[in-house]
Amino acid sequence: MAKKLLYTEDPRFLAFVEAYSGDPVKFAREVQNVVISDQQEALLTCVAGSRSRTSVASGHSTGKTFSIGNLVWWHIACHENSLTFLTANDMDQLKATLWKEIALAHERIRRGPHGWIADHFEILADGTMRVIGFEKVWFVESKTANDKSANKMAGRHAEWLLIIADEAATISDNVMSTLNGALSETHNRFLLTSQPIKNAGFFWRTHNEISTSQGGEWVAFEFSSFDSPWASDESLKEWWDTYDDDERNVRILGKFPQDSAKHMMSLRVANALYEKGRIIREDEPYGWAVSSDIASGEGLRDKTAVVIARVIGYGDYGPDARRVEVVVIPLFTNNIRSNSVAPYIIEEGRELSNVTYIVDSGGLGINVCQDVEDADKILLRVNWGIPCWQKKNKERYLNLRAQAMHQAAQAAKQGRLSIMTLDHKRTMTSQSSRIPKEFTGHGSRITVPPKGSPQWEGLGSPDLWDAVCFLFLENFQYIPAEKNGNATEKSLLDTAEAEAEDLFRDLM
Template identity: 65%
Template sequence: MAKRLFLNEDPRWLPFCEAYAGSLERFAIEVQGVQPTPQQFELYRSTSPSRSRTTVASGHGTGKTTSIANVVLWHLLCYPQSITLLTANDMDQLKATLWKEIGIAIERIRRGPHGWIAEHVEVLANATMRIIGFEDTWFVESKTANEKTANKMAGRHGEWLLIIGDEASTLPDTVLSTLRGALTEQHNRMLLTSQPTRNAGFFWRTHHELAKDNGGEWNNLTFSSLESPLVSDDALKELWDAYDDDERRVRLMGLFPQDSSKHMMSLKVAMRMYGRNRIIKDNEPYGWVVLSDVASGEGLRDKSAVLAARVIGYGDRGLDARRVEIVEIPLMTNTIRSNRIFGPIMEVGEQLDGVTYGVDSGGLGVNVCQDLEDAGKVVHRINWGNPCFQNKNKDRYLNLRAQAMHQAARAAKEGRLVVLTNEHKNTMLAQASRIPKTFSDKGRIRVPPKHSPEWEGMASPDLWDAVCFAFLENLTYVAAQDKSGSVMTLGDRAEEAVESLFAGL
């Protein structure tokens, strides 16, 4: 039985290296059998040279993950004793996306004209990969980005070292600085890719003062979804219509957020909610909701807020986009204890027909929910720290809170949210115009935790929280109005339709 050759002993390997070590694009075309897009060509040409520093701000669908997989295999197979370090905030996501793409790329190689070289590669379940026979010196490994792992990775040295940071906009600055400092040899490379989710940090700096245009060493690239042949026109139009201006910049155009994007909406937009006529007609099938954010009622800064609103629609755009009219704000106080507020809340709803009570049950409100339920009321328990249910919103928002607050702000901008009372107007405007907005590592909209620096010292926005409850994706209502404006439940409507159908019999 013939002895198995190691990769460096295989007579085909040196000619392979001579052909492809200097050209990532040629490796993709001839070894994997894929045709790179113009954006991928740009990334490959930037990364191929020794000592390259490449940073990519990218929108959706630009082939970034496929590109990284190609870079990883190119570096592993074309350079002796090479080490490739992959780092990210979310290791599960890295395994589900990049390592899946690496597996697909290896199979492409195996089926191609250089299939022999794939037999020298071993992929392990712990998100590592190595050249058989060189387990400790010729490999690819993945590490979560933190201080401990950064120091360990920075301890790796070698002539052929490549460090790749995925979703680099959210990697800690200390981690990226430490890793950057480990690149001490001539042929060491570093590649950062991310959606450009924040105007600060090491990744942002690589596109500004550390960029080559400003005398730095980083070749900064911007990949727009609008220029990618991998995104269809129909998909682009759908995403463009769904996103607001800030999302379009970050998630489609590969541009950093504008400074104005730090708040959900401006004071100017918030003021548009006032002075408008009604936006829901009496003959439309709207429903009534009583929305409540419950505080302790012990004279602290937080207040209990209760409001009554008309609601119609379940979408976030188009004809079915949700419209909301805030009709009254009968309660805004910090003097009623949470165990006594059940009565005033129910009194508000007793004036209305087919009413749904939406109450924040994440803290003190859970007892209020129980009291309302025991009284036979229709209650929607609100836990807006939970993730969204709809797939489109899971991808877009960190949680239900971000979804509701962003959709409320968008409705205000589009004239789908009006306040028909001047009760607590100054409080409403102050809170609505100061809700901070940031992006997560996956470009999802998030609202920072209360009392974090982004809130700039603002107390809990209890009143605006209650308004935003009306825009939760899963808040339902009972349509109850007929054309004359009198109350009619859905059951009444069905009964009337049947009677009309058989009226002549």
């Protein structure tokens, strides 16, 4: 039996390398036999240049993952003894997306006109690929983006070296600088791809301070989903309707967020909450909710907040988007002990039809939840530090806190949230307009920074606004009220009393 030839011993090797080593676009079209977009062609062409430095800020569905997979194959297949390093903060996600694309490309190559090369490569489960017979000197390797792995990659040198950092906006400046500084040879290349989630850091600098437009060496691209043939009209419309202005920049247009978007909503929007009036008709099937954030009641800074509201709808955009009317705020104090809260909120909901109680179950709130349940009331326990349940929200938000706070802010901006009492207006507007917002991790998920972090700018616990945001939790389901019951009568009575108080205020 004849010995199998090594890759470089195959008589077709030199002609193959000569044809494709300088052209990853041609490699995609002829070796993988695929169609590529103008955006992908621009990216591949840029990376092909010697000592290229390429940075791509990308929206959804621009074919970024395919482009990276094609470059990995082009680099290893066409450059003898080449090293390719892939890095990201989330290695599990990298294996689930990019390495899946690399495996699919392997099969496309096998079925294509140059299928003979496929048998000379093997892809391993540990996130590596190597050339058979040259395993120690010719390979692709994945490493999590940290100081240790960066130093290891920077310590390896080769004439043909390509480093690719995915979701680069989430990688520390120290790691990025270490990798960039190690690429000293003529054919050493560096590619960064990411959604542009923040206006700081190395990735941001490659599009600004050290980009070619500023006299630097980084070629910066902004890939909009609208320019991609891989984003359908239906998807584009859904994204545009769902996202706020900042998300549209980051997730669709491939642009960095605006400096003014560091908060969920502005003070102007917060003040407008008091101008809406009724936004739920009396003949609509709304439900009642009593929402409460719990404090200890021992004179500390945190306060217990109780909010009573009408609620209707389940979506976050479109005709079924959730609408909320805050009717009354019966309690906002740090002078009620937590063991007295359950009887209080139960009494507040006694005359409301089919009322649902929503209570923060963290800390002392767990005891309040147990007391409400023991009284056979319908209760939603709030543990909003956990991930979302709905797939679309899990991809969009870090946890339930971010989901509820962001969707409450969206409702405020879109006129779907109205506050019908002036009680504690100053606190409500201050808290609601100062909730910080960031993008983080793979997929550019929205998150609320930890309380007490610099982004909060000294704001304490937003107890009152928290209680309002509970009403927008994805897992809060209401029961339609019976319209001929006490709920409507109580609502009308509250309105009449408020009007009478205003009418005779000067006589009191």
